[in-house]
Amino acid sequence: MAKQNIYILGIESSCDDTSAAVICNNVVLSNVVANQKIHEEYGGVVPELASRAHQQNIVPVVHQALKQANITKHELSAIAFTSGPGLMGSLLVGTSFAKSFAFGLNIPIIDVNHMQAHILAHFIKEENFKQPEFPFLGLTISGGHTQIVRVDDYFKMNVIGETIDDAVGEAFDKSGKILGLGYPAGPEIDRRAKLGNPKAFKFTKPKVDGLNFSFSGFKTAVLYFIQKEVKKNPNFIENNLNDICASIQYTIIGILIDKLKLASKETGIKHIAIGGGVSANSGIRNALKSGEQKFGWTTYVPKFEYTTDNAGMIAIVGYLKYLKSDFATQDVMASPRLKI
Template sequence: MVNENIYILSIESSCDDTSAAVLCNDQVLSNIVANQEIHHEYGGVVPELASRAHQQNIVPVVEMAIKKSGVAKEDLNAIAFTRGPGLMGSLLVGTSFAKSLALGLNIPLIDVNHMQAHVLAHFIDEGQKMPEFPFLAMTISGGHTQIIKVSGYNKLEVLGETIDDAVGEAFDKSGKILGLGYPSGPEIDKRAHLGDPKRFKFSKPKVDGLNFSFSGLKTGILYFVQKEMKANPNFISENLNDICASIQHTIIEILMDKLKKAVKETDISQVAIGGGVSANSGIRAALEQAEQNWGWKTFIPKFEYTTDNAAMIGIVGYLKFLEKDFSSSEITAASRLKI
């Protein structure tokens, strides 16, 4: 895109992963992620513990990202960071660090919307096919479920979103009902391969337009399990793989029904996914099948760019750098931030 090399250091701290990356233009030189295992004991992310862990992790993670990239910090052109949405305590750690480092190095500061980064992660150059504007993006994670019309790097319009739980919550809460650990999504995905997806039928919520709802599905699964357990206390253990396969099958149908509706309404047949739940093998397979069945052009991110990571923050930072879209040093974190 440009003749000279632009080096962006990016920082992501919106939830429980501390991540730093260095990009040269639209290519990733390093992408370091420190996970916080402690939350597994609590069955979900504990905000206070998350922010403390970010404070411990951020300096070594940034140092490692810079070292692995082979770029001296004096050669960095800008610092990009996640402004929001996310957990306020976690965001403040990354925001404060980014502001201080940019000030110390006397280079521009660039704030990034976390959800926009999930969408634009597809523009990290690794020799893969990239979507062309306009395209539809479905962001699916523990905190978000959205269908977005993307007409340009900075022109994103939310066409539909969840009115209650996000799809990641649906997986995790269903897993909790079944006695699975946190996060439950990967375990449900793993067991779904071993079960019959049509063994048990769960009702799909009726929601107008392109919006989603998953709270009713979660409640339906709870009542179903409670009823079956009364008749057979060993019901879960005897049928776990089939239950997981049936839950995953239902969730994928809900997502794909809305995507088909969005493609029909917008007449846009380029479809990309992003967010942590886009690592789900069933969703990936359904999207690949849609490409064959309906002629869509589909775009599925590499696994390392599905969960929260700084490389996706860096690609947005690079694109904003080209437009000289810099942030004031007075900018603050925002836990609720719209695209």
């Protein structure tokens, strides 16, 4: 008998991107993202503006996702949505929409942990992308999170290291702000780093015990360094921007790789997978690849569109939970501080 296709609509609204995706079994048919440009002028995400934009975007984004997937809403098997972590107002829009849409269609709803989804995005079936072998170490790096997760199975995950203050994405953005770059600064630092000397300026790495991270001291070090140099030469940033960006990126990557090396040594696990918005950074991807030769790692880097916040990763978790009949009830709530 032919296997029945399972169609999951995924909805992601944890921060400032409204996204909807349709997956058929483990193959993504559509993955639509509406970005919110409004936050750029504020140099960061404004929660109230984000939730309002989600309300405007969610219906057209879902409509587009169904249209691109070439299915009707009546063919959906279930609706998966991000229940947390994230901004409360943003999560509420996605949660409320998913609950009411599923209720109207009389199909199950599936609540998804955003951080688990970044890791499980690796299990979306894509040509030329290999899926991680269990157990593996997941490094999830974004504007709000920096974690090393031991992954023994799809839903057996343990956070073994995390930031004790700021996330790595914040370190990029705040460093960029000090340099007068726009928001988000990560992509621009990455672009300029390719043109500069990564060892032009030395920034000390924070000393943090075990597998945890800290980036607040690093941000302060960048600020004091720039202030000191600009005092001596008002054109210092302008004259050295590529080298400064390269040196900042080199130090941040060094912090991440040092902790990964320690995690791999302590656990004996050599399968390493990355996820989250900062995993789009070319320097981090290259450092991970060179880890295959240096440390004998097998590394897994997701397709670019599955690194940032997107509903494709929510849909794959929905599919995996659907197979276990792990459904939520209509009284499920958004949870802004949800843990893995």
